[in-house]
Amino acid sequence: MVVKLKDIAQATGKSITTVSRALNDYDDVSAETKSLVMRVAKELGYTPNTWAQRLQKQHTETIGLIIPTFGPRFSDPFFSELLAGIGNRAAQLGYDMLVSTRSPGEEERAAYQAAINGRRVDGFVLVRTRRQDERISILQEADFPFAAFGRAEERLDFPFVDEDSTYGMKLVVEHLASLGHERIACLAPPSELMFAHYRLQGFKEGLTEADLQADNSLILIGDLTQRGGYEQASKLLDLPSPPTAIAACNDLMAFGAMSAAQDRGLMVGKDIAITGFDDIPMSEFSHPSLTTLHQPLYQIGGMVCEMLIQLIRGEPLDEKYILLKPELMVRQSSGLSID
Amino acid sequence: MVVKLKDIAQATGKSITTVSRALNDYDDVSAETKSLVMRVAKELGYTPNTWAQRLQKQHTETIGLIIPTFGPRFSDPFFSELLAGIGNRAAQLGYDMLVSTRSPGEEERAAYQAAINGRRVDGFVLVRTRRQDERISILQEADFPFAAFGRAEERLDFPFVDEDSTYGMKLVVEHLASLGHERIACLAPPSELMFAHYRLQGFKEGLTEADLQADNSLILIGDLTQRGGYEQASKLLDLPSPPTAIAACNDLMAFGAMSAAQDRGLMVGKDIAITGFDDIPMSEFSHPSLTTLHQPLYQIGGMVCEMLIQLIRGEPLDEKYILLKPELMVRQSSGLSID
DNA sequence: TTGAAAGCGCTAACAA
DNA sequence: TTGTTAGCGCTTTCAA
Numbered sequence: 001m002v003v004k005l006k007d008i009a010q011a012t013g014k015s016i017t018t019v020s021r022a023l024n025d026y027d028d029v030s031a032e033t034k035s036l037v038m039r040v041a042k043e044l045g046y047t048p049n050t051w052a053q054r055l056q057k058q059h060t061e062t063i064g065l066i067i068p069t070f071g072p073r074f075s076d077p078f079f080s081e082l083l084a085g086i087g088n089r090a091a092q093l094g095y096d097m098l099v100s101t102r103s104p105g106e107e108e109r110a111a112y113q114a115a116i117n118g119r120r121v122d123g124f125v126l127v128r129t130r131r132q133d134e135r136i137s138i139l140q141e142a143d144f145p146f147a148a149f150g151r152a153e154e155r156l157d158f159p160f161v162d163e164d165s166t167y168g169m170k171l172v173v174e175h176l177a178s179l180g181h182e183r184i185a186c187l188a189p190p191s192e193l194m195f196a197h198y199r200l201q202g203f204k205e206g207l208t209e210a211d212l213q214a215d216n217s218l219i220l221i222g223d224l225t226q227r228g229g230y231e232q233a234s235k236l237l238d239l240p241s242p243p244t245a246i247a248a249c250n251d252l253m254a255f256g257a258m259s260a261a262q263d264r265g266l267m268v269g270k271d272i273a274i275t276g277f278d279d280i281p282m283s284e285f286s287h288p289s290l291t292t293l294h295q296p297l298y299q300i301g302g303m304v305c306e307m308l309i310q311l312i313r314g315e316p317l318d319e320k321y322i323l324l325k326p327e328l329m330v331r332q333s334s335g336l337s338i339d
Numbered sequence: 340m341v342v343k344l345k346d347i348a349q350a351t352g353k354s355i356t357t358v359s360r361a362l363n364d365y366d367d368v369s370a371e372t373k374s375l376v377m378r379v380a381k382e383l384g385y386t387p388n389t390w391a392q393r394l395q396k397q398h399t400e401t402i403g404l405i406i407p408t409f410g411p412r413f414s415d416p417f418f419s420e421l422l423a424g425i426g427n428r429a430a431q432l433g434y435d436m437l438v439s440t441r442s443p444g445e446e447e448r449a450a451y452q453a454a455i456n457g458r459r460v461d462g463f464v465l466v467r468t469r470r471q472d473e474r475i476s477i478l479q480e481a482d483f484p485f486a487a488f489g490r491a492e493e494r495l496d497f498p499f500v501d502e503d504s505t506y507g508m509k510l511v512v513e514h515l516a517s518l519g520h521e522r523i524a525c526l527a528p529p530s531e532l533m534f535a536h537y538r539l540q541g542f543k544e545g546l547t548e549a550d551l552q553a554d555n556s557l558i559l560i561g562d563l564t565q566r567g568g569y570e571q572a573s574k575l576l577d578l579p580s581p582p583t584a585i586a587a588c589n590d591l592m593a594f595g596a597m598s599a600a601q602d603r604g605l606m607v608g609k610d611i612a613i614t615g616f617d618d619i620p621m622s623e624f625s626h627p628s629l630t631t632l633h634q635p636l637y638q639i640g641g642m643v644c645e646m647l648i649q650l651i652r653g654e655p656l657d658e659k660y661i662l663l664k665p666e667l668m669v670r671q672s673s674g675l676s677i678d
Numbered sequence: 679t680t681g682a683a684a685g686c687g688c689t690a691a692c693a694a
Numbered sequence: 695t696t697g698t699t700a701g702c703g704c705t706t707t708c709a710a
Contacts, residue, residue, distance in 0.1 A: 055687085117384065388704070
């Protein structure tokens with residue numbers, strides 16, 4: 001049997017209302033009543049029924065996060081870091097986090113609609129924004145609070161945190177060029193992802209600035225997994241005139257590329273340079289360690305979460321658009337020079 | 340403005356009751372009324388208010404998962420795989436998943452209590468069971484449904500899925516011994532974790548069966564991260580008489596150990612053998628690739644989730660205790676022989 | 679086949 | 695300072 005307000009009311013001889021107000025620390029309840037109620041509530045082990053509270057208050061103290069997946073899973077450490085950041089910040093601020101995964105398409109749309117209409121969450125954190133992102137239109141049309149990790153193509157106005165991928169990739173290319181590389185390949189993300197656009201743009205601008213020829217046959221799209229990186233890098237390495245450096249657009253693909261190179265007897269960091277993007281914990285401990293761009297994913301998760309909650313609470317946002325500069329972590333995989 | 344039953348009732352000229360029944364496909368509603376109601380509901384874009392439904396039905400169609408963390412985060416790919424498995428299975432079965440992280444202690448206890456009393460979730464998935472696991476007593480005392488990934492020390496009776504770690508570690512030691520190793524070290528998990536017990540036991544039994552001397556100075560406890568693995572392996576390698584093989588109790592520590600060895604100029608798989616446990620996606624792509632024990636984490640997540648939901652629904656469990664045999668994945672890091 | 683009415687546990691406007 | 699009453703949106707007896 002679960003303890004409810006009624007039970008406390010009975011035990012104290014007060015009315016349900018008074019008990020409710022005492023528990024919520026209203027100041028029109030006498031101090032004695034308050035402490036009496038509090039004591040009894042504690043004794044009885046009272047916890048409010050969340051659903052009743054929410055039905056009444058019309059908000060849920062819960063934020064939603066639907067992770068977009070292409071395959072069935074999201075084992076990318078990228079997401080775990082981010083998730084941890086969001087979840088912990090949410091908990092600090094007194095919010096629950098409802099998590100699910102959907103692949104883009106009808107199901108994803110339905111999940112958002114259901115959550116919005118059913119008032120299941122107070123707002124959404126959007127991750128991995130896409131060029132034409134229907135999630136954004138759904139949310140905006142419903143006038144539903146959300147904050148995103150990533151920007152969107154159209155000049156849509158919404159709060160976001162993003163890292164400056166263009167800047168980051170330019171940094172990488174500059175680094176590789178300074179090491180003497182001239183044939184630099186890129187392992188790009190699926191083009192519908194917004195960050196694919198920015199990273200590719202940075203890659204190309206970097207080449208231009210380094211006075212290098214862009215060669216489209218050296219730009220291959222991978223699915224952001226190790227396996228994808230392995231496969232695409234294999235193609236690059238089997239080219240008649242293979243690249244001397246591969247800039248992967250995320251760490252997982254970079255690791256796949258390293259394997260592909262190593263399987264061909266190449267020494268990564270010497271015979272070929274390979275770089276990543278994300279700086280997942282593994283990067284520091286791979287062999288060779290991975291030169292990559294650091295994104296503070298855990299903190300980013302926290303920032304987006306905090307933005308969202310400010311939005312939900314109707315508080316003014318400290319900042320509406322946050323663009324972070326990734327930091328280049330030079331490690332072994334890019335080598336120190338090429339002869 | 341959100342559409343509710345009342346709106347549909349008005350639009351169709353029916354009563355709220357009838358609309359509700361039509362929508363829930365009761366068979367005492369005429370076919371025409373039903374289709375009329377359905378159509379209008381669709382037109383208006385109706386979605387039931389979750390809170391009202393739950394308050395009424397007294398269950399939530401939500402399962403809870405509180406991830407225990409020692410530090411602030413849970414970036415272990417181990418958890419992401421498991422989480423994906425649980426979440427996707429839950430979604431298939433029509434359940435939401437409420438996720439949060441708490442470090443063991445007062446806060447964790449409070450989180451469970453609040454979720455139970457507030458009827459916030461219908462049941463819990465417990466992960467990473469501990470020897471004296473107070474979560475289990477809380478849940479059992481409240482008679483609250485849960486299923487665990489992992490067993491517990493006391494002869495407590497609850498449904499679980501677990502992998503046979505003892506068996507797995509024996510497999511590893513047997514493998515290493517067959518390769519000629521005699522000084523085999525172990526990177527063990529913190530001893531309060533239940534699986535630490537089983538893995539260590541397997542390690543020791545494996546030594547005995549291989550007629551090898553157990554040397555307690557070769558058993559070091561690490562915190563399951565790469566960094567922890569790196570630090571503890573460093574100690575082992577700097578011993579006057581270092582081990583020729585290191586069996587880490589999870590992949591992340593194994594990667595750390597590999598780095599430590601490589602930093603000392605050792606060639607992993609030749610100068611020293613290193614093995615892991617988990618077979619996270621990275622293992623196949625590290626350099627050298629990691630010999631480890633495969634646990635189908637994604638599937639395990641699904642199994643535990645399904646168990647829990649059967650429990651919640653009061654259905655008989657297909658199986659109450661599931662013990663899986665991990666499979667040894669022999670890769671490069673253990674080497675093929677030692678001379 | 680349908681509708682009126684009660685009630686899930688809580689909060690809040692209003693009265694006393 | 696306290697209690698009465700209504701109502702959040704839904705489901706479910708019970709009666710018509």
